[in-house]
Amino acid sequence: IQSKRKFGSCQLHVEFATPSTVKGSSQGRGNSGVFLMANYEIQVLDSYGNKTYSDGQCAALYGRAVPLVNSCREPGEWQSYDIIFHRPIFKGGKVVKKATFTVFQNGVLVHDHVELVGGTGWKGKHAISDYEPHEDKLPIMLQDHGNPVGFRNIWIRELAD
Template sequence: MRYTTLFTSSILLAALSAFAAKQKEPVIRKEMRGKTEYMFINGIKVHEADPKKQPQPKVVKPKPYDAEAAKPPKNAIVLFDGTEETVSNWVAGNGKPTKWKLVDGSLESVRGGGYLISKQEFGSCRLHVEFATPKVAKGNGQGRGNSGVFLMGQYEIQVLDSYNNVTYPDGQCGALYGRAKPLVNASRGPGEWQTYDVTFNRPTFDDKGKVTRKAKFHVVHNGHVIHDNHELSGGTGWRGPHSISEYKKHGDKGPLKMQDHGNPVRFRNIWVVPIKD
């Protein structure tokens, strides 16, 4: 009887803790400094580079590549498997064939080629994608191996060469751009293949455009959890050096997008499993 009481109390305490955590909202503040908007999330400036104010994530050793886990399950929609046939699953921003190159079974971004956009659209889903930044590291900070993976065409998981390359934490590899830094830095070296395994729950809106459920991300980078069911506080669109976009009502589905940011980043083995809301 005592064991049952303690067990029940533990469950209740855990439930209350989870409820409290779920209800906790980030404090977001904005201010204008001249003509520049500054946004602060829980007191920390967006794109804060000062490690005393926004510490860098701990560097951890990437886990070995799991070839079995990387295989698409039977219910997956394979968007790219290294073949010319699956290149046709993608278009450029103008709806025409993409200018990205098929190189050794991967799709490589081309400077000026614009976004790589999936023809098929998705809402809540599981996503597997592999990427490699250039083997020869050039530049530093945001100028080194920059790209991005955009869920629903707008919620970005940053791709960057973050191996011995310091930048603002909410813009390093694995960041939910401008909104949340990764829990750890699990980056591999330049030119090495890396994995993102993402569980994404889309946001919902009422008829007036108000958010009724925020987007949620669970992201595993090279075997390490870097976002643990993180509730996204707003959009991830760049709105200035220290500001980021807010939620704006959109449809239930959107395309998957990969970014051309001027660096020849490669992608391969891209598949999606839709999730019912």
């Protein structure tokens, strides 16, 4: 799912629920993601009692930053992200200001002004990358990773750079 409007720096609220019946393990349990500017992913996953790699667990800045704490609720319970995102700024094809994230999951601080060193992504086939110049505003996206995940009560407000 992709927003019609494009956004840069913003405050985003998203509520999500992974399936109440646990099927699968590791990345196969309610796997999805929230992408800001179509490039920077906050992982959605059932990480309640689920062993998986640390930078791929729920609330990870996928492949880049591990959350400070696992604040996941039990499978099937609604959870929330409150995200403060400041976009990267490019000049002459080079990044002059890196993107930052502050993220609360279920009211608990899980990322405190984390500076990204590039895009997010899987380290295997589709390797994470350094910054690649892009537009000042791009869509918000919700990932379909083949697992059933519910989303509701999504709102956003733009922030100054």
